[in-house]
Amino acid sequence: MTPGRPRLLIVGARGFLGSYVAALGQGRFECVPAGRNSSGVRVDIVDADGARRALEQTRPSVVVLTAALSDIDDCERRPVMARHTNVAGAGNIARACARVGARILFTSSGAVFDGEAPEYTEDSSPNPLSVYGKSKAEAERIVAAECPGAVVVRLSLVLGAGLSPGTNSWLDKLRGKLAAGQPVTAPPDEYRNAIDVETAAQWILDLAAAPTARGIFHLGSADALSRFEIARHLALAWGYPADLVTAANGAIPDRAPRGRCQMLRSARLAEFSSVPVPTCLQSLERCVHAVA
Numbered sequence: 001m002t003p004g005r006p007r008l009l010i011v012g013a014r015g016f017l018g019s020y021v022a023a024l025g026q027g028r029f030e031c032v033p034a035g036r037n038s039s040g041v042r043v044d045i046v047d048a049d050g051a052r053r054a055l056e057q058t059r060p061s062v063v064v065l066t067a068a069l070s071d072i073d074d075c076e077r078r079p080v081m082a083r084h085t086n087v088a089g090a091g092n093i094a095r096a097c098a099r100v101g102a103r104i105l106f107t108s109s110g111a112v113f114d115g116e117a118p119e120y121t122e123d124s125s126p127n128p129l130s131v132y133g134k135s136k137a138e139a140e141r142i143v144a145a146e147c148p149g150a151v152v153v154r155l156s157l158v159l160g161a162g163l164s165p166g167t168n169s170w171l172d173k174l175r176g177k178l179a180a181g182q183p184v185t186a187p188p189d190e191y192r193n194a195i196d197v198e199t200a201a202q203w204i205l206d207l208a209a210a211p212t213a214r215g216i217f218h219l220g221s222a223d224a225l226s227r228f229e230i231a232r233h234l235a236l237a238w239g240y241p242a243d244l245v246t247a248a249n250g251a252i253p254d255r256a257p258r259g260r261c262q263m264l265r266s267a268r269l270a271e272f273s274s275v276p277v278p279t280c281l282q283s284l285e286r287c288v289h290a291v292a
Helices: 016-024 048-058 072-077 079-100 131-146 170-179 197-209 227-237 280-290
Strands: 007-011 030-035 062-065 103-109 151-155 184-186 215-219 245-247
Touching: 007 016, 007 048, 016 030, 016 197, 030 048, 048 079, 062 079, 062 197, 072 079, 072 131, 079 103, 079 131, 103 131, 103 197, 131 151, 151 197, 170 184, 170 227, 184 227, 197 215, 197 280, 227 245, 227 280
Parallel strands: 007 030, 007 062, 062 103, 103 151, 151 215, 184 245
Antiparallel strands: none
């Protein structure tokens, strides 16, 4: 372990959010990337023995777990795989953390809520609609039971360009369609307090660096916009015609159920991070400039 810097094991370091945590954490932590295809530590979260060996080998101070089956529609099509990965996998990492005495920070989702309330705080009770949301809600309970000092962060919608091809970046998929001149349909009645990925990663690193941080934290912008407003704003900012983005009328085929409103209000984050909470539009502008 590097003197003066705690070791941070990032499970899912080649994924969208995990790669930003790994890149931005270098100055504060000895960052160790981990995952199924990692150039660092190889670990498949569904392999309990492999997870245990990986943590016994690396002996991290903190583990950030971002690895998951995170495509909400794919989870709906493959519920057994979703539960195997998101629930059993999280449990394997949590038990390995408890075994070696490492803190764990687990990334969850606003999909644990049904979206019927105007906003949700860390004390709000989960009531998920989708297979993905149910798997995350169950994983939260298991992680907290295995590691009472665990940090669980819930995110509504994280926006940014992937640092490598093939990540689950919604922004990359949106821009790819727009660049190809393909129409984009987005719901006008699904509201998310979206946050840019760099701000989300900085908050995660602040929580990872704070030994007294524990429990649930909501991470998101100060207000919410609809998915249609978000997509239309990004399209216009990149110079694409406004009529490429249209509002969805009715249900979109082959799409998992999603809550109407995922406004995740944080009542606890400021205690551990001095990074300001931006508005949703400020987060969108950061995304625009990052890929301009």
